[in-house]
Amino acid sequence: MAQLDNMIHQPARLQIMSSLVALESGEQVDFVHLRKILKLTDGNLGAHLTKLEDAGYIKIEKTFVARKPRTFISPTGKGHDAFDEHIAALKQIIGDPKGG
Amino acid sequence: MDMTRQEARDSLDQIRAVVNQTRRKLAAGSTAPALIVWGAIWFIAYLGTYMSYLLGSPSYFVQLSDHINIGINMAGLCWLLLIPIGVAASWFIEVRRAPTKRQHNKRWGLCFLVLFVYAGVWLALLRPWNEYQMSAFLASVPMFAYILAGVWADRVLLWVGVVVTLLILFGFFLLHFQPLFWLWMAVLGGGTLAGTGLYIRLCWR
Numbered sequence: 001m002a003q004l005d006n007m008i009h010q011p012a013r014l015q016i017m018s019s020l021v022a023l024e025s026g027e028q029v030d031f032v033h034l035r036k037i038l039k040l041t042d043g044n045l046g047a048h049l050t051k052l053e054d055a056g057y058i059k060i061e062k063t064f065v066a067r068k069p070r071t072f073i074s075p076t077g078k079g080h081d082a083f084d085e086h087i088a089a090l091k092q093i094i095g096d097p098k099g100g
Numbered sequence: 101m102d103m104t105r106q107e108a109r110d111s112l113d114q115i116r117a118v119v120n121q122t123r124r125k126l127a128a129g130s131t132a133p134a135l136i137v138w139g140a141i142w143f144i145a146y147l148g149t150y151m152s153y154l155l156g157s158p159s160y161f162v163q164l165s166d167h168i169n170i171g172i173n174m175a176g177l178c179w180l181l182l183i184p185i186g187v188a189a190s191w192f193i194e195v196r197r198a199p200t201k202r203q204h205n206k207r208w209g210l211c212f213l214v215l216f217v218y219a220g221v222w223l224a225l226l227r228p229w230n231e232y233q234m235s236a237f238l239a240s241v242p243m244f245a246y247i248l249a250g251v252w253a254d255r256v257l258l259w260v261g262v263v264v265t266l267l268i269l270f271g272f273f274l275l276h277f278q279p280l281f282w283l284w285m286a287v288l289g290g291g292t293l294a295g296t297g298l299y300i301r302l303c304w305r
Contacts, residue, residue, distance in 0.1 A: 004103065014111065018118035022126075023200065029126070033199035037125050038118075065196060072201050087115065093108035 002088035007055045009086070012040060012048050017083050020058060020075040028061060028072035049073060057082055127253070128304035129199035134190050135297030141186045143290025146235075148178030150282035175282075215245055232281055236272040239289045240265055246296070254304075257296065264292050 008017050015038050023029060035045050052058045057079030061072045075083070103111075152174035219241045228234040243261045250258020267288055275281035 014115065015118050018115045019122040022119040022122040028201045030199050030201070033126070033129060037122055087112070090103075090108045090112050093103055094105050094112070 002085045002092055004089045005082050005086040007052065007057065008082060010048075012038075012044065013052060015040075016045070016048055016052065017057065017075065017079065017086075020073065021080060021083050023074060026074075028059075028074040031071035031073060034073060052079070055082075124253075124304040126199050128300045130193055130197065132297045132301035132304070133193045133197065135300065136294050137189045137193070137297075138186055139290045139292070139294025139297055141182045141290075142293055143286050145175075145178045145182045146282050146286030146289060149175035150279055150286060152178070153279035153282060215241060232272065232276055235282075235285055236268050239268050239285060242289075242293070243268070256299065256303075260292060260296055264288060 008014055016034070019034060019037055020029065031045070031049075035042060038045065040048075049058065049060060053060050056076060059074050059076050061074075063070055063072065155174065219238065223234065223237065226237075228237060243265045246257045246261030246264070250256070250261055268285075271281055271284040271288065275284055
């Protein structure tokens, strides 16, 4: 029986994880673009990303592109699994037979 | 953690919306500027071709050695200069401005490569008898890609692909062997690429 994930359940983190699972395999999204997509503030997004990183759900990579610092974010395997289980739990609640 | 059915349904709807929104915005991030750049290049290059035909297609010769003398007309020179600019600009957009960093995903690159290779294969097999036929054919290739993209992503692209293909045919059959054909191709091809770039930039964001 799938369980709702407390870490992902929070609205802002649910949006972040939803956005990250939309990436192709091996793809990393730029912090600034993620902030624009989700319409969150720098501080708010940064704080939630730190929590997700601490939980092992995402990977944050700081790098330089043309001598300018850029931060790229991608979901980890653990993050994908946790998100899938959260979705399965939501589907169970609404009575979807594919809820796992 | 307790959750009602309605809350769970709302949560799933929200997830679906964010996933779709993310895919569109990321696609718009690097596709839109690249289309605008190639639209401008297409327009300038065909405008150069049009001017070249108006001026009687003057040719320029470059003496590389005593025995090697390369001749190129103004139209060819336009394309020769502009294509490397387009490639460099596309590289700049992808590396510096792209919203994502792709480590393993080469699917898009492969799609474009397949499209270009097949366009080359069809050109080699069908052997266009003149530059009008070749240009009309090459202009129809991105429209073919638009229709495919429209089937998967956005119906607007599908209809743009269909309408522009019909307009290419119209230009090909009605303006054949007339310099105006090149102006038609400049406005139609360049305008379509840049226009859809702007559309994606404004509507997919």
